[in-house]
Amino acid sequence: MVPAIDILAQNSTRWSDFLWRISARTIHHPAFHAIRGKLPRLKNLEVFSCPSNGDIDQEAQSATGLDIFAECPSLSSVQFSPDLTGGIQFPSAQIRSLGLRVSYTTKALRILSGFPNIASLELFRVGGGKACQNHFISDLKRLSIKATDQNDVSSILNHTTLQSLSVLQISGVTEASAVGWEKWDSVPIKDFLLRSSCRVTTLHLCYLPITSEQTISLLPSLRELHVKERKVNNSCNKIVTGYLLESLQISFCHFAGDLRALIPRLTDLLLAVYPDDLNTDALMRVVTSRWLPDADDAAEAGIDCLRSIVIILRGEKLEAGENCKLSPLLDFRDAGLRVNIESSSS
Incomplete structure (x- = not known):
């Protein structure tokens, strides 16, 4: 291992990303100390220590005071575990x-x-x-x-x-x-x-x-909403319910001067759901009501026009034609809306 460390350290001036997943005691090797001040291009650093004997306290003590990353003029991104490597010195003001x-x-x-x-x-x-x-x-x-x-x-x-x-x-x-x-x-x-x-x-x-009610009550200033549901048998824990989709719809009353549209600034929507749980009719009404490419119409409704929608149908990989209920969404592509319908086995 020692020759490999020596060769690695000799090329430190070219590093831009460094992922360290070894014991903190290994970093005391002289080859690593030789790189101090020789990391001019390093931008991203990930330090995840692996205690060789499971002794967390000893590992943390080994990391205390290590300063080989203290002089990295380009370093702007750092990830580490405070319990194991919190004692390492970083140029914290520039992170x-x-x-x-x-x-x-x-x-x-x-x-x-x-x-x-x-x-x-x-x-x-x-x-x-x-x-x-x-x-x-x-x-x-x-x-x-x-x-x-x-x-x-x-x-x-x-x-x-x-x-x-x-x-x-x-x-x-x-x-x-x-x-x-x-x-x-x-x-x-x-x-x-x-x-x-x-x-x-x-x-x-x-x-x-x-729940869907808890979700929609959060943030009226949202522009981008991503929701990825988990598979549960308890319907009380569903997020993308008919209630949520109906709440996202813009009704005609908004054009009559009622500007209390829910999430009026929403422009990008991603929903990762299980196909059996999705109310496709309600989803179509959301997209139709929020597709207002004419600036005057959008201003009158008090909303921003939807720009993109991504639907990820989770579960087993879908065969061709199984997403036919969502195929009308694809027609919006010709009008300029970014539409993507995907399937995912996870």
């Missing part, structure tokens, strides 16, 4: 995109306070632990949360204020891991949005037990 993996809330918030200029934050299984007293305030614009349960979502939203946030992505880690997550608590996200007074224009929801 614009930060990802934290597998940590308690208190430690994660303490790490965040050291990165004052991030615009994008990704959290993977971050939450829980002892009662948190810290509060993170930032001008970041994008927040992505991948959670194993409600606590991972609530503990972060309860302790952050993000007044410039425009993109919010919340997801279960995987569809299988989210099976035990049966109920969505809407209070933390509503309190977060009220406290932050942000204008979220893009919302992605994936593998969550959120």
Whole structure:
């Protein structure tokens, strides 16, 4: 392994992306220390330590004070685990995109306070632990949360204020891991949005037990809505219901001066659903009512014209002709609407 490390380190000046998945103690090899100050092109860094003997405390101690990445003039994106590699020194003031993996809330918030200029934050299984007293305030614009349960979502939203946030992505880690997550608590996200007074224009929801009513009550300023349903037998946990689709429709009363259209700025819609659960007639009415390419008509209705729609039919791979109920959507392509109908086995 030593010769390989030497050869690797000799080419450090050409690195633009570096993914490290080895024990922190290995990084103490002299060949790695030789690259300090020789990473002029490095832009993206991912540091995920792998304890050789399962001793997390010893691994974290080995990482403390490591400074080989302290001088990287082009580095703007970093991902790491605070519990294992939080002691590594980074040029934190220049980091614009930060990802934290597998940590308690208190430690994660303490790490965040050291990165004052991030615009994008990704959290993977971050939450829980002892009662948190810290509060993170930032001008970041994008927040992505991948959670194993409600606590991972609530503990972060309860302790952050993000007044410039425009993109919010919340997801279960995987569809299988989210099976035990049966109920969505809407209070933390509503309190977060009220406290932050942000204008979220893009919302992605994936593998969550959120209801259609909870979804549509969130954000009137949305421009982009992505919903990926999970497979559940409990109809109470469906998101793309007839209620949601009917609520997204623009009725004729909007042309008579009633401008209270739900999500009036919506331009891009993606729905990943199981075919048996989709009300295709209601979906057609959503698209038809929101397809107003004439600027005067859109202004009179008080909405923005729909620009793109993607429907992903989940489950077994569909045979030709099985999506015939959605084929009328394809006619909108000739008029200028971007329409994509896909099937997915996952």
